[in-house]
Amino acid sequence: MRISVVTFPGSNCDHDVYKVCLCRNHQTKLIWHKDTDLEKPDLVILPGGFSYGDYLRCGALARFSPIVKEVIAFAQKGGLLLGICNGFQILTECGLLPGTLLMNENLCFICQHQYIRVETVASPFTQSIGKGKVLDIPIAHKEGNFYIESDGLKQLQDNDQILFRYCNKLGITDSESNPNGSLDNIAGICNAQRNILGMMPHPERSATDTVLTQDGRWIFASLEKAL
Amino acid sequence: MLKAKIYVQLKPNVLDPQGKAVTNSLHNLGYTEVIETRISKYIEMRFMNDNREQVSQEVKQICQDLLANPNTETYHYEIISEE
Numbered sequence: 001m002r003i004s005v006v007t008f009p010g011s012n013c014d015h016d017v018y019k020v021c022l023c024r025n026h027q028t029k030l031i032w033h034k035d036t037d038l039e040k041p042d043l044v045i046l047p048g049g050f051s052y053g054d055y056l057r058c059g060a061l062a063r064f065s066p067i068v069k070e071v072i073a074f075a076q077k078g079g080l081l082l083g084i085c086n087g088f089q090i091l092t093e094c095g096l097l098p099g100t101l102l103m104n105e106n107l108c109f110i111c112q113h114q115y116i117r118v119e120t121v122a123s124p125f126t127q128s129i130g131k132g133k134v135l136d137i138p139i140a141h142k143e144g145n146f147y148i149e150s151d152g153l154k155q156l157q158d159n160d161q162i163l164f165r166y167c168n169k170l171g172i173t174d175s176e177s178n179p180n181g182s183l184d185n186i187a188g189i190c191n192a193q194r195n196i197l198g199m200m201p202h203p204e205r206s207a208t209d210t211v212l213t214q215d216g217r218w219i220f221a222s223l224e225k226a227l
Numbered sequence: 228m229l230k231a232k233i234y235v236q237l238k239p240n241v242l243d244p245q246g247k248a249v250t251n252s253l254h255n256l257g258y259t260e261v262i263e264t265r266i267s268k269y270i271e272m273r274f275m276n277d278n279r280e281q282v283s284q285e286v287k288q289i290c291q292d293l294l295a296n297p298n299t300e301t302y303h304y305e306i307i308s309e310e
Binding site (some may be wrong): 056057060092093099100102103104105106107147149181211220 | 240241242245248265293294296298300
């Protein structure tokens with residue numbers, strides 16, 4: 001698989017994603033935000049971090065980087081696009097995904113292991129995982145509190161666009177297992193065409209032998225099977 | 228020279244945890260009559276243009292294009308003359 005990982009000024013998970021992709025034997029490239037060529041990828045990843053210092057709103061300024069025009073064109077043609085954490089925030093600010101990531105309800109930066117439940121297998125990102133499977137994937141953010149107006153939420157629910165919900169070890173999604181106040185415990189959503197995923201948890205931080213959990217591998221493996 | 232004074236606020240139905248924390252702190256300080264606090268952004272912008280109508284239109288566009296997130300925020304502004 002050919003993977004392009006975009007680096008914005010302030011991205012800090014780009015190398016983690018890059019290394020995980022290399023370890024899985026993918027032809028991976030880091031693409032600088034001022035570039036205008038994605039180099040024919042099968043998958044584009046917008047990594048986590050603090051693009052443009054999170055100025056104004058998280059992800060708001062990144063959408064003016066030259067490469068984003070190419071990312072949008074790529075996704076609109078059906079290309080697979082994964083936004084992780086700040087990448088998810090950028091996708092909502094670009095209008096590629098609905099909703100907004102607000103400040104966490106407890107106002108804290110939360111960095112911890114987090115259980116999330118796979119809500120649907122109807123996407124290339126989850127197709128080989130299994131509905132209801134609980135994954136342990138770390139989160140690290142201050143603005144991950146997903147919000148959308150009630151019509152938009154209903155649309156996400158009706159169209160089966162919620163791919164991951166925060167839950168506990170047993171897979172129960174309740175307010176106790178919701179780390180940041182996200183509406184409906186939402187941890188990750190896809191677009192209606194199902195080729196764009198935005199998620200707050202970091203699969204790249206749980207995808208190598210050197211870390212405590214490896215559940216992020218499920219998502220990469222699913223993508224590999226899809227292509 | 229004209230100056231725009233722009234206010235970007237969370238919509239009334241969007242929870243403002245920062246405002247809530249400030250209200251709690253004010254209660255701890257004894258300001259018990261404060262029932263709600265909403266935190267917003269205040270932005271100033273100066274223009275090399277004396278045409279109020281044009282500047283006003285441009286500020287509106289700037290708010291829509293960048294300063295406010297239409298999903299969660301509203302904005303209002305005033306244009307004032309500056310020496």
